Structure formats: C-alpha cells, structure tokens
Amino acid sequence: MTFHTEPSIAEDSYIIPVELMLAKGSLLINGQQIRVGLIGTGNIGKIHLSGIAALKEAGLLNVEIVALCDIDHEVLQSAGDLFEVKKLYEDFKDLVNDDDVDVVYVCTPTNKHMDMVQAAARAKKQIFCEKPLAHSCPQARTLQAVTQDQGVNATVGLVLRFDQFLLYAKKLLQENDFGKPMLAHIRDDQRFPVDYSYYSKWRGEKALAGGGTLIEHSIHDIDILRWFFGEVETVFAKVSNFYGREVEDHASLIITHVDGKVSTLDSIWHWIDRPNERAIEFFFEKGYIGIRLESGKRYLEYHLKDQDPVRIWQENADIALIENLGLHSRNMSPEAVETITSVGTERYAALSYSFLSSIQTGQPLSPNFVDAVAAHRIVDAAYESANKDRQVDLL
Numbered sequence: 373m374t375f376h377t378e379p380s381i382a383e384d385s386y387i388i389p390v391e392l393m394l395a396k397g398s399l400l401i402n403g404q405q406i407r408v409g410l411i412g413t414g415n416i417g418k419i420h421l422s423g424i425a426a427l428k429e430a431g432l433l434n435v436e437i438v439a440l441c442d443i444d445h446e447v448l449q450s451a452g453d454l455f456e457v458k459k460l461y462e463d464f465k466d467l468v469n470d471d472d473v474d475v476v477y478v479c480t481p482t483n484k485h486m487d488m489v490q491a492a493a494r495a496k497k498q499i500f501c502e503k504p505l506a507h508s509c510p511q512a513r514t515l516q517a518v519t520q521d522q523g524v525n526a527t528v529g530l531v532l533r534f535d536q537f538l539l540y541a542k543k544l545l546q547e548n549d550f551g552k553p554m555l556a557h558i559r560d561d562q563r564f565p566v567d568y569s570y571y572s573k574w575r576g577e578k579a580l581a582g583g584g585t586l587i588e589h590s591i592h593d594i595d596i597l598r599w600f601f602g603e604v605e606t607v608f609a610k611v612s613n614f615y616g617r618e619v620e621d622h623a624s625l626i627i628t629h630v631d632g633k634v635s636t637l638d639s640i641w642h643w644i645d646r647p648n649e650r651a652i653e654f655f656f657e658k659g660y661i662g663i664r665l666e667s668g669k670r671y672l673e674y675h676l677k678d679q680d681p682v683r684i685w686q687e688n689a690d691i692a693l694i695e696n697l698g699l700h701s702r703n704m705s706p707e708a709v710e711t712i713t714s715v716g717t718e719r720y721a722a723l724s725y726s727f728l729s730s731i732q733t734g735q736p737l738s739p740n741f742v743d744a745v746a747a748h749r750i751v752d753a754a755y756e757s758a759n760k761d762r763q764v765d766l767l
C-alpha cells in the first residue's frame with residue numbers, strides 16, 4: 373500500500389521577522405514573573421527543570437526557578453548547581469512556606485504526593501503534581517477538594533495531552549468525517565522501570581508506588597481513552613504478576629464509554645531489552661487513525677474510507693501542538709519551536725508552558741485535578757474488577 377506523506381512544513385515558517393527578533397520580549401506574556409519551587413529533583417524533576425529553564429531561555433515565559441527540595445543531599449546539590457538555584461531545602465515544608473515561591477512542582481515518588489500537595493494548597497501555592505496523583509481515587513478526591521477549598525490552581529502530569537500526534541488526531545477528527553467511533557485500543561509496553569534507563573527502586577514497592585504498570589504508567593493511557601471516547605460506564609480487567617514483584621506487571625482492560633463506545637488497553641512491564649513503545653489505534657465507521665510513540669519512530673497514519681492512507685511525521689504534527697498552546701510558529705524563534713516540540717523534554721515543556729501561562733492569564737487549566745480524579749476512578753475500578761473477576765459499573 374502506498375502512503376502519501378504530507379509535505380514538510382516550509383522552512384520559512386521558522387524564520388522570525390526582524391521586528392520580532394528585535395522585540396523578543398513581545399513573546400513574553402504580560403504577567404508578573406512566576407517563581408517556581410520544585411520538590412523531588414530526581415528523574416522527572418530534572419526533566420521539568422530543563423523544560424522550565426528552556427521556556428525562560430527561549431523568551432516564552434517570564435519564569436524563574438527559585439527553590440529546590442530533595443531529601444538526597446547530593447541529588448539536590450547537583451540540581452542546584454545545574455540550574456543555578458540558591459535556595460536548596462531538604463524539608464519540603466520549608467519550600468512550600470517560602471514566600472518567594474508562587475508555584476510548587478511535586479515530583480517525588482507517589483506516596484509523598486498527599487502530604488506535599490495538601491501543604492502546598494494550604495500555603496496558597498499554585499500546584500503542579502506528577503501523576504499518579506495518589507494511590508487511589510478517594511485520595512485523589514481529597515487532593516482535588518483541598519485545592520478547590522483553598523482556591524488554588526492545580527494541574528497534573530498527564531503529559532500525553534501535549535503529545536503532538538494525539539493533538540494532530542484531535543484536529544483530524546474535528547476537520548474530517550470519520551463517522552461513528554467503533555473501537556480504541558492502546559498497547560503500552562515498557563521495560564520494568566526499576567533498573568533500566570534510570571534506577572527507580574521505589575517503583576517495585578507497592579507502599580511507595582501504589583501499584584504497577586496500570587496505575588504507575590498506564591494511567592496516561594486511561595486518560596487518553598477517556599479524552600477521546602468520553603466518560604466511562606463499565607470496566608472489566610485482568611491483572612497479572614508474572615515476575616512475583618509486589619506490583620503487577622500486566623493489565624488488560626475492556627472499557628465501555630458513553631454511547632456504547634468501546635476501548636481496550638493492554639499494558640505490560642517486561643524485562644526485554646527493546647525500546648518502550650506505545651501503539652494507539654482508533655477505528656471509526658469511516659476511517660482509521662494509528663499512532664506509534666516512543667519507539668524511536670514516531671508517526672501517525674490515517675486512512676479515510678475511499679481515500680489513500682496518509683502518514684504524518686513529527687514535523688507536521690508539531691503544528692497541532694503549537695496551535696493548541698495558542699502559539700504561532702511564524703512568530704517563534706527556532707529555539708522556541710525546539711523548546712516546545714523537540715523530543716527529550718518535549719511534552720513536559722509544553723505542559724509547563726500551558727500550566728504556567730494559564731496561571732499568568734487566568735485561563736482554566738487542562739488537564740486539572742478533576743481529570744486526574746476521573747482517571748483514578750477508572751484505575752480503581754480496573755483493580756476491583758480484576759480482584760472480583762467481574763465487570764465493575766461506574767454509572
């Protein structure tokens with residue numbers, strides 16, 4: 373079968389007119405500087421720090437990283453040196469109560485999120501908390517309630533909402549007639565992340581991680597299925613533990629959504645030395661969309677009935693992400709485009725841009741803690757279904 377490939381975006385899309393180069397400040401949002409404090413300077417904490425630093429460097433945001441916290445002194449010091457941050461704390465309460473901090477990023481293992489988010493909300497800080505928000509839906513609800521009661525903005529690290537291919541798929545669905553949704557399927561496989569590209573012993577311990585591949589990793593996939601196919605009515609799940617760890621290494625779910633839409637999810641943590649891969653497929657009555665992520669070969673294919681299939685590579689999909697953030701590539705420096713779209717801190721910088729600029733402009737946050745609670749509710753239902761070996765109704 374021959375695939376049509378969309379032509380590359382013209383190079384001049386990335387050329388900034390001289391007047392914009394001279395007025396780089398015009399790309400800054402006219403809000404006050406946002407001062408960030410981040411707790412947990414490990415793997416994802418450093419990725420967020422790189423993203424925030426790049427947003428500042430590229431002139432996309434008026435933001436400053438003012439304080440860091442980690443219980444591991446060496447890790448903390450090295451992040452402080454790397455990002456030139458002077459205020460370094462080993463107790464998170466000192467960071468959340470620091471008057472110089474406006475926004476708190478919580479990037480610690482999941483069992484710490486409850487205390488940290490509640491303390492940050494009570495200190496009236498705006499909050500970014502990594503996913504999973506907590507170990508269960510009731511805990512996630514507690515966090516949503518406390519942020520609401522304290523009147524603070526709160527977002528969650530469901531970062532696939534900033535994936536350029538998923539946003540491109542959303543755009544395709546808006547602009548074409550794909551017909552009635554029939555099935556969504558996600559197969560998500562990842563090398564068990566305890567000792568792979570980074571050491572992460574806590575992910576093997578249930579008391580710290582809350583669970584395995586389903587809650588720790590595939591809560592992203594569940595959020596995507598809900599984002600595309602709507603609210604969930606029933607869940608049937610099988611969960612296995614092949615390697616005898618404290619947490620599961622496999623979960624398969626059949627989900628029904630509103631209007632009879634069906635989705636399935638297969639999530640696996642294995643020990644094979646292969647690239648992590650996420651394969652996402654949507655079947656509609658009049659078309660198909662398939663997305664391959666994280667295999668080193670990221671692309672989207674779509675096929676409308678009676679038309680040739682089309683393959684989209686990242687440079688074309690990037691436009692969907694840039695537009696989604698309310699930005700215009702013609703007005704952005706190549707550095708700014710790279711910050712938002714490049715693989716590496718990609719998605720995370722976009723998520724921070726969306727979060728921090730929403731705070732500056734007073735726009736509603738997405739995804740927010742309500743989205744996180746909804747994803748946790750589906751995760752809890754899947755564990756319950758697997759335990760009881762029956763379908764769980766969420767209506």
Ligand SMILES: NC(=O)c1ccc[n+]([C@@H]2O[C@H](COP(=O)([O-])OP(=O)(O)OC[C@H]3O[C@@H](n4cnc5c(N)ncnc54)[C@H](O)[C@@H]3O)[C@@H](O)[C@H]2O)c1
Binds near residue numbers: 441443502503
């Ligand atoms: N959104 C995503 O794609 C994504 C990716 C990776 C991790 N995560 C989530 O981010 C969180 C952290 O994961 P990670 O991979 O960065 O783990 P990590 O182990 O690499 O880093 C966690 C850091 O938190 C520090 N820490 C632990 N307890 C602390 C405390 N009481 N006070 C201050 N610091 C403390 C540790 O010393 C460590 O440096 C988890 O909830 C994980 O699920 C999300």
